[in-house]
Amino acid sequence: CRRYSAMAASSGLVFRQLFEPVSCTYTYLLADKNTKEAILIDPVLDKAERDAKLIKDLGLNMIYAANTHCHADHITGTGILKKLLPGCKSVISKDSGARADLYIQEGDQIKFGKFWVEARSTPGHTDGCLTYVLNDKSMAFTGDALLIRGCGRTDFQQGCPKTLYHSVHSKIFSLPGNCLLYPGHDYTGQTVSSVEEEKRLNPRLTKDEAEFVKIMNNLNLPKPKQIDVAVPANLKCGIQDP
Amino acid sequence: CRRYSAMAASSGLVFRQLFEPVSCTYTYLLADKNTKEAILIDPVLDKAERDAKLIKDLGLNMIYAANTHCHADHITGTGILKKLLPGCKSVISKDSGARADLYIQEGDQIKFGKFWVEARSTPGHTDGCLTYVLNDKSMAFTGDALLIRGCGRTDFQQGCPKTLYHSVHSKIFSLPGNCLLYPGHDYTGQTVSSVEEEKRLNPRLTKDEAEFVKIMNNLNLPKPKQIDVAVPANLKCGIQDP
Ligand SMILES: [Fe+2]
Ligand SMILES: [Fe+2]
Numbered sequence: 001c002r003r004y005s006a007m008a009a010s011s012g013l014v015f016r017q018l019f020e021p022v023s024c025t026y027t028y029l030l031a032d033k034n035t036k037e038a039i040l041i042d043p044v045l046d047k048a049e050r051d052a053k054l055i056k057d058l059g060l061n062m063i064y065a066a067n068t069h070c071h072a073d074h075i076t077g078t079g080i081l082k083k084l085l086p087g088c089k090s091v092i093s094k095d096s097g098a099r100a101d102l103y104i105q106e107g108d109q110i111k112f113g114k115f116w117v118e119a120r121s122t123p124g125h126t127d128g129c130l131t132y133v134l135n136d137k138s139m140a141f142t143g144d145a146l147l148i149r150g151c152g153r154t155d156f157q158q159g160c161p162k163t164l165y166h167s168v169h170s171k172i173f174s175l176p177g178n179c180l181l182y183p184g185h186d187y188t189g190q191t192v193s194s195v196e197e198e199k200r201l202n203p204r205l206t207k208d209e210a211e212f213v214k215i216m217n218n219l220n221l222p223k224p225k226q227i228d229v230a231v232p233a234n235l236k237c238g239i240q241d242p
Numbered sequence: 243c244r245r246y247s248a249m250a251a252s253s254g255l256v257f258r259q260l261f262e263p264v265s266c267t268y269t270y271l272l273a274d275k276n277t278k279e280a281i282l283i284d285p286v287l288d289k290a291e292r293d294a295k296l297i298k299d300l301g302l303n304m305i306y307a308a309n310t311h312c313h314a315d316h317i318t319g320t321g322i323l324k325k326l327l328p329g330c331k332s333v334i335s336k337d338s339g340a341r342a343d344l345y346i347q348e349g350d351q352i353k354f355g356k357f358w359v360e361a362r363s364t365p366g367h368t369d370g371c372l373t374y375v376l377n378d379k380s381m382a383f384t385g386d387a388l389l390i391r392g393c394g395r396t397d398f399q400q401g402c403p404k405t406l407y408h409s410v411h412s413k414i415f416s417l418p419g420n421c422l423l424y425p426g427h428d429y430t431g432q433t434v435s436s437v438e439e440e441k442r443l444n445p446r447l448t449k450d451e452a453e454f455v456k457i458m459n460n461l462n463l464p465k466p467k468q469i470d471v472a473v474p475a476n477l478k479c480g481i482q483d484p
Contacts, residue, residue, distance in 0.1 A: 016432070016433065016434065017433045017434075018431050018432060018433070019261070019431035019432075019433070020431055021263060021431065047431060050430060050431065050432075054432070057439075057443050058439075188292055189260050189261035189262055189263065189289060189292065190258070190260060190261075190292075190296070191258065191259045191260065191261070191433070192258065192259075197299075197300075201299050
């Protein structure tokens, strides 16, 4: 990540990274400065008011609120954002099993103005995990498939280390080295990485597959605090009516 | 903040925003990708190990660790970073009254490779507050002079609302509208704003001077938890030997 999107610099991409401190979740706002069409990736319920206010203050028109996957650690903001910003549609992968207005899969594009993000299927943390790649491949939003110097856990929600290893290597590490990687979470106060950096420095994904599987199967992590509330809610966009 | 630095995109500026969650402080890493010379703005003691590791991992050579001012809410990381990254010099404003290797003032430049940040004197939160402006005016690091939709308090450490009002209007709001503003703190999970945005949306600084002074004099904020520890430490670079 030595350079930022050349497109963002010259062509009117609006971009904001937003943070939710309880689950250390990042939400991403992307918009076309000219048409004002905007999308949010991984909004959090508790921060929906903040996000809606920012979108209104910037004069943007939210058309899609998309999740990278069905989260276990926080409740999605997509449902409430549909109420706060009428016209906004919720988006999630078909394979997630969650309800939404729009179901997408590998290769599908979410368009906003002259920009779009393309969905890449990156299962392993969950079955339905998507990575969203900006049209010029300068930025990718990896959800919990790949974190900065880490990756999402694989011990629940259809988690499978072997599957995750192949997802990251074939769908994320195949992006250009200077592609910026924006994770779903960071617990250390870091905000961004790059393909080059993670290919060189990720302590798990630089290992071979067998070693990676061993690492992931021996993490012995506690059960996520919010999972019993978050997953049922997220299967319905975070609120009763998706 | 609709666009990112065109320079960053095309000319090899390394840029990272880093977060410290206890005092909600942002630290900024800037470097020249080619020469590897790097600077840190407002590092935090508790995150010095993280910052030093990142700098080493990216193959950078830290030459300056600069503070925007003598902080009251956290202990600076500049002193310990000098030990972790030999060759690094601490920097602060002459007017801060704090010790450092290098004392700077209005108009002075901190160079790293082919880039530099220029110091603008923006007192009001403290006497010695500096705003660091990137050479192409695409980014400014405002410390606590200007926060996203807010500003630093003015009720201790030589704070003066009238002075702060003039600092922000003359030294920050005079920058180009698309200049990205990176604050010293954010308590809401926002990461960046722009001159255009703050001139239009800042609930305090959009008021006239008299109204601003009234707002600032009626905040009735509690005393910062760490002030009695942080200020004496920060007068000495955070550790005994600056
Ligand atoms: Fe997850
Ligand atoms: Fe301060």
